[in-house]
Amino acid sequence: xxxxxxxxxxxxxxxxxxxxxxxxxxxxxxxxxxxxxxxxxxxxxxxxxxxxxxxxxxxxxxxxxxxxxxxxxxxxxxxxxxxxxxxxxxxxxxxxxxxxxxxxxxxxxxxxxxxxxxxxxxxxxxxxxxxxxxxxxxxxxxxxxxxxxxxxxxxxxxxxxxxxxxxxxxxxxxxxxxxxxxxxxxxxxxxxxxxxxxxxxxxxxxxxxxxxxxxxxxxxxxxxxxxxxxxxxxxxxxxxxxxxxxxxxxxxxxxxxxxxxxxxxxxxxxxxxxxxxxxxxxxxxxxxxxxxxxxxxxxx
Amino acid sequence: xxxxxxxxxxxxxxxxxxxxxxxxxxxxxxxxxxxxxxxxxxxxxxxxxxxxxxxxxxxxxxxxxxxxxxxxxxxxxxxxxxxxxxxxxxxxxxxxxxxxxxxxxxxxxxxxxxxxxxxxxxxxxxxxxxxxxxxxxxxxxxxxxxxxxxxxxxxxxxxxxxxxxxxxxxxxxxxxxxxxxxxxxxxxxxxxxxxxxxxxxxxxxxxxxxxxxxxxxxxxxxxxxxxxxxxxxxxxxxxxxxxxxxxxxxxxxxxxxxxxxxxxxxxxxxxxxxxxxxxxxxxxxxxxxxxxxxxxxxxxxxxx
Numbered sequence: 001x002x003x004x005x006x007x008x009x010x011x012x013x014x015x016x017x018x019x020x021x022x023x024x025x026x027x028x029x030x031x032x033x034x035x036x037x038x039x040x041x042x043x044x045x046x047x048x049x050x051x052x053x054x055x056x057x058x059x060x061x062x063x064x065x066x067x068x069x070x071x072x073x074x075x076x077x078x079x080x081x082x083x084x085x086x087x088x089x090x091x092x093x094x095x096x097x098x099x100x101x102x103x104x105x106x107x108x109x110x111x112x113x114x115x116x117x118x119x120x121x122x123x124x125x126x127x128x129x130x131x132x133x134x135x136x137x138x139x140x141x142x143x144x145x146x147x148x149x150x151x152x153x154x155x156x157x158x159x160x161x162x163x164x165x166x167x168x169x170x171x172x173x174x175x176x177x178x179x180x181x182x183x184x185x186x187x188x189x190x191x192x193x194x195x196x197x198x199x200x201x202x203x204x205x206x207x208x209x210x211x212x213x214x215x216x217x218x219x220x221x222x223x224x225x226x227x228x229x230x231x232x233x234x235x236x237x238x239x240x241x242x243x244x245x246x247x248x249x250x251x252x253x254x255x256x257x258x259x260x261x262x263x264x265x266x267x268x269x270x271x272x273x274x275x276x277x278x279x280x281x282x283x284x285x286x287x288x289x290x291x292x293x294x295x296x297x298x299x300x
Numbered sequence: 301x302x303x304x305x306x307x308x309x310x311x312x313x314x315x316x317x318x319x320x321x322x323x324x325x326x327x328x329x330x331x332x333x334x335x336x337x338x339x340x341x342x343x344x345x346x347x348x349x350x351x352x353x354x355x356x357x358x359x360x361x362x363x364x365x366x367x368x369x370x371x372x373x374x375x376x377x378x379x380x381x382x383x384x385x386x387x388x389x390x391x392x393x394x395x396x397x398x399x400x401x402x403x404x405x406x407x408x409x410x411x412x413x414x415x416x417x418x419x420x421x422x423x424x425x426x427x428x429x430x431x432x433x434x435x436x437x438x439x440x441x442x443x444x445x446x447x448x449x450x451x452x453x454x455x456x457x458x459x460x461x462x463x464x465x466x467x468x469x470x471x472x473x474x475x476x477x478x479x480x481x482x483x484x485x486x487x488x489x490x491x492x493x494x495x496x497x498x499x500x501x502x503x504x505x506x507x508x509x510x511x512x513x514x515x516x517x518x519x520x521x522x523x524x525x526x527x528x529x530x531x532x533x534x535x536x537x538x539x540x541x542x543x544x545x546x547x548x549x550x551x552x553x554x555x556x557x558x559x560x561x562x563x564x565x566x567x568x569x570x571x572x573x574x575x576x577x578x579x580x581x582x583x584x585x586x587x588x589x590x591x592x593x594x595x596x597x598x599x600x601x602x603x604x
Contacts, residue, residue, distance in 0.1 A: 014454030
């Protein structure tokens with residue numbers, strides 16, 4: 001009699017295609033990391049912060065368009081053409097952007113170090129560079145939604161409520177690429193700053209506190225240099241809080257003084273554009289260097 | 301064409317400051333399941349990481365599946381599954397999500413990753429728990445998740461670093477059974493490290509023993525058992541009739557002196573044959589014992 005045995009382990013050699021492309025690894029890392037940071041497949045408590053910050057970012061646009069919708073065009077015509085100019089919008093949502101960078105971005109990176117799953121990732125064919133690129137995308141793309149979509153929403157709403165939509169688009173055509181550039185710049189710089197700080201620790205809370213402290217300390221130093229020592233607006237370049245926002249505002253167009261008179265983004269009190277470009281470039285380079293240093297293949 | 305050997309290590313050296321982790325290691329590994337045995341700090345994990353191309357050698361070279369780790373580290377890692385010794389699983393993910401994620405990182409499409417995750421979790425006995433978050437798993441279940449993720453892309457070789465570490469006896473026994481099945485039933489070559497001799501004996505066909513960064517023993521386990529089962533028979537009367545009887549029965553038997561003989565046996569049947577032949581020839585046995593060190597003694601000596 002035969003001694004044949006049947007092993008139903010439902011396992012068979014994989015005969016499908018294994019694509020070793022870095023793009024697929026980066027895409028997968030970005031998708032899964034973004035899902036985790038945004039609370040997907042996790043309890044509702046994990047979704048509160050990212051969803052709340054997104055709502056805050058859309059708040060001013062929803063309010064403006066809501067007023068226009070409720071009061072009708074006759075009343076809104078008496079208001080300034082743009083109740084909230086695009087350049088000023090960043091000022092209103094700066095808290096949401098900074099809070100996102102401080103709270104949500106570390107969530108994409110710190111847990112990997114804390115749970116040591118990073119070792120598992122790097123034991124696949126994925127390189128540390130691909131890992132970091134994946135994390136940058138995972139952080140920047142959702143942040144891009146916060147920095148860009150509310151302004152796009154406001155722009156479209158303004159067109160919709162305008163008496164002369166085509167005329168509005170014609171008058172504000174230059175602002176479309178400026179909004180996109182500003183949104184990308186802000187998302188990229190704050191993402192890199194958030195990730196660079198997060199790369200220094202395995203604890204998300206430490207990363208959040210470190211990021212906030214960095215903003216507060218540089219803001220204080222910038223304030224002291226400008227006000228106490230009267231060194232002029234360029235001394236605020238040491239302030240890391242609003243560097244990309246200031247540059248984005250310069251690109252979109254200066255905020256009217258009547259609106260931005262007392263805020264930190266006053267048009268007459270921001271550093272020179274060329275120096276802002278330089279300082280943003282330096283921030284990007286330093287952050288990339290920190291990430292490269294922290295995520296180099298140390299031993300091979 | 302003959303497939304390339306799983307692993308060929310040639311003169312591998314690696315130091316961390318004054319500590320020599322690998323000291324001129326030369327070894328060829330090609331059995332279905334090979335055990336890397338040694339005390340903690342013997343160099344097992346360093347050798348495994350060097351095999352994966354994650355540790356740069358100071359000298360020497362390693363070929364894995366026919367490719368040089370210095371130049372083809374990523375290609376090699378694509379064909380290898382690896383389960384580290386330490387805790388490395390994100391507690392907030394479900395087992396299915398983690399295995400899926402790692403399958404995608406290893407190049408599988410999303411659809412295939414979902415299917416393969418289900419298959420390998422079933423194969424390691426975690427089908428029912430695949431939708432639970434890993435944070436709620438026992439240590440034994442987490443070790444199985446590590447094994448599942450190492451298998452998900454159907455690698456040619458899996459490397460398991462101390463897979464029974466911290467497990468209770470029942471979990472350990474189940475884990476060893478799963479590992480044995482991987483090499484025997486699933487046809488995946490396995491390299492497993494352990495500092496527990498019994499783990500290696502139960503799962504492997506071949507053993508490489510390391511001590512202080514060097515290989516002190518490299519032998520097949522099954523063959524070793526055959527070789528060491530040599531008996532020494534001390535008799536009351538001259539042993540010549542017993543020797544003649546055993547030779548006539550087909551055993552290899554030689555005289556050491558007038559009342560002592562060395563007998564090579566293959567199994568317990570041969571052992572019974574020695575007893576029966578002694579009775580039949582009327583040669584009283586004073587003592588019958590293994591001649592030379594047993595496999596355990598040999599391995600323990602190599603471990604140091």
